[in-house]
Amino acid sequence: xxxxxxxxxxxxxxxxxxxxxxxxxxxxxxxxxxxxxxxxxxxxxxxxxxxxxxxxxxxxxxxxxxxxxxxxxxxxxxxxxxxxxxxxxxxxxxxxxxxxxxxxxxxxxxxxxxxxxxxxxxxxxxxxxxxxxxxxxxxxxxxxxxxxxxxxxxxxxxxx
Amino acid sequence: xxxxxxxxxxxxxxxxxxxxxxxxxxxxxxxxxxxxxxxxxxxxxxxxxxxxxxxxxxxxxxxxxxxxxxxxxxxxxxxxxxxxxxxxxxxxxxxxxxxxxxxxxxxxxxxxxxxxxxxxxxxxxxxxxxxxxxxxxxxxxxxxxxxxxxxxxxxxxxxxxxxxxxxxxxxx
Numbered sequence: 001x002x003x004x005x006x007x008x009x010x011x012x013x014x015x016x017x018x019x020x021x022x023x024x025x026x027x028x029x030x031x032x033x034x035x036x037x038x039x040x041x042x043x044x045x046x047x048x049x050x051x052x053x054x055x056x057x058x059x060x061x062x063x064x065x066x067x068x069x070x071x072x073x074x075x076x077x078x079x080x081x082x083x084x085x086x087x088x089x090x091x092x093x094x095x096x097x098x099x100x101x102x103x104x105x106x107x108x109x110x111x112x113x114x115x116x117x118x119x120x121x122x123x124x125x126x127x128x129x130x131x132x133x134x135x136x137x138x139x140x141x142x143x144x145x146x147x148x149x150x151x152x153x154x155x156x157x158x159x160x
Numbered sequence: 161x162x163x164x165x166x167x168x169x170x171x172x173x174x175x176x177x178x179x180x181x182x183x184x185x186x187x188x189x190x191x192x193x194x195x196x197x198x199x200x201x202x203x204x205x206x207x208x209x210x211x212x213x214x215x216x217x218x219x220x221x222x223x224x225x226x227x228x229x230x231x232x233x234x235x236x237x238x239x240x241x242x243x244x245x246x247x248x249x250x251x252x253x254x255x256x257x258x259x260x261x262x263x264x265x266x267x268x269x270x271x272x273x274x275x276x277x278x279x280x281x282x283x284x285x286x287x288x289x290x291x292x293x294x295x296x297x298x299x300x301x302x303x304x305x306x307x308x309x310x311x312x313x314x315x316x317x318x319x320x321x322x323x324x325x326x327x328x329x330x331x332x
Contacts, residue, residue, distance in 0.1 A: 036192035037185020077185035090183040094175050102182035102189075109183060 008069040010035070011079025019066040025059075026050045028066035029076060037077035037106045041135065048134030051107035051114075052076050058114040060133075077106035080113065088158075089113055089151045098147040100138035108134050112148045120156055124149060199228055 003018040010033065017032040026043075029035045029052070041047035043062045050061040053075035054068075080087045089112050092098070099105040108131065115122060115130045122130065127148045128141070136144060181187035204221075206213075218230040229235075 030192070035185070036188070039189075040191070081184050086180070086183065093183050094179045095173065097173075097176070099176070099179065099182055102178070102187055105182050106185045 004067050006067055006070050008072055008074055010074045011076060012073075015074075017066070021065075021067060023066040025052065025054075025061040025064040025066045025069055025074070028069070029061060035076050035078050039103050039106060041103060041107075046133075046135065047104070048107040048111060048131075049104050051110040051134065053110065053114055056114070056117065058111055075110070077110055080109060087113065088155055089116070089148065092147040092151040092154070093144070096143050096147040096150065098139060098143040104134055104136040104138075108136065108144055112144075112151075115148070116152055116155065120152060120159075122149070122152060 004021055005016065005018055006028070007014070007016050009015065015033065017028055019028050019032065023031075024043075026038055026040055029038050030040070038052060038061055039049035040062060041049035045060045045063045048060065051058060052061045053059070053073075054064065055073050056075070081090060086094070087109070089109050093105065093109065098108075111131055111134050112127075115127065119126060124145060127145050131141070131144065131148070176182070178187060216232050218232060221227060221230045
């Protein structure tokens with residue numbers, strides 16, 4: 001079967017790629033697009049390591065067909081920092097040691113960013129609930145949750 | 161009391177050396193790397209929590225498009241045999257007993273005189289009575305039992321010992 005040609009926008013830049021009809025968005029990102037920051041943990045939507053945004057909505061790229069990116073805006077971990085300038089969440093994750101092996105980190109950051117865009121003032125419970133779909137086997141979640149809460153506070157203060 | 165005031169690390173918050181690469185998604189994990197001509201492998205694990213493998217039928221997997229090969233323990237065994245790999249086994253758990261064929265200190269692989277020699281350590285836990293009861297004989301190429309120290313006979317073992325009744329398959 002002929003490959004599909006997909007035109008989309010990734011991290012604000014126009015992008016085109018070829019894919020099989022059955023390829024997932026994660027396949028396309030990690031394969032032809034060379035964006036390997038999104039990880040495949042479970043390939044079944046349980047672990048959140050492949051989290052991306054699709055038109056600002058948080059999705060598991062392993063559960064999305066690559067062809068569905070046609071005409072949409074895709075956001076990945078690679079688009080989070082601006083050049084050498086880290087996003088406040090990235091900076092806080094570093095400072096508060098909210099990562100160890102790093103496999104869940106991309107998904108955690110993309111998901112946390114999506115949360116703070118939607119809710120700049122989340123409670124701890126809301127952070128934990130929002131990140132329930134992102135599994136981490138290293139940190140025990142506490143540092144991650146604290147980093148997100150602290151980032152939210154700092155971002156609000158910076159916005160004032 | 162001596163107070164160290166000029167230390168760089170103790171009591172300091174430090175940033176992981178690999179942290180920036182990890183939070184930006186740039187860190188290259190093994191699965192993120194590609195090489196020219198690289199093919200992908202996948203481990204097929206048992207769907208059963210506790211079971212014995214009686215046989216493995218790889219024919220359907222081999223027929224799938226794009227599949228280069230399906231590797232099972234048989235392939236390893238055959239490949240090892242064809243390369244004249246000598247297995248030097250020694251036991252670290254099997255209690256030395258009269259007739260036990262295994263030395264406590266293994267001879268160096270170089271003394272085999274074979275370039276492909278490799279040391280393979282067989283786990284022979286005394287708790288696995290059903291296996292350790294026969295351990296000298298089952299690891300012997302000629303099926304005989306030799307006294308400890310009988311280097312001349314004892315330590316050439318063929319890879320078929322991997323078919324032993326050891327739950328680990330005989331090979332680690």
